[in-house]
Amino acid sequence: MFVRVFRNRFGQGAGEGRGADKGQGRGRRGGNKPGSGPGGNCVCPKCGHKEPHEAGQRCIDRTCPKCGARMIRE
8 A cells, every 4th residue: 555645845744853742942841930949938928937948848838837837939
């Protein structure tokens, strides 16, 4: 059986070239987001209490020891 592949004007078949299935247009994971990295502080948005950020633990998963609110990254 003979199968004919139609080429577009760029000489590419369907689904070839032009970034097909190559993940283009997606940013790097993590990247250079402000507040990323091992340093910095976790801050309570309600009372302003600050604690040093611990690597591997998100600030939003921590609660403020003074008022019990969720903390955010400074």
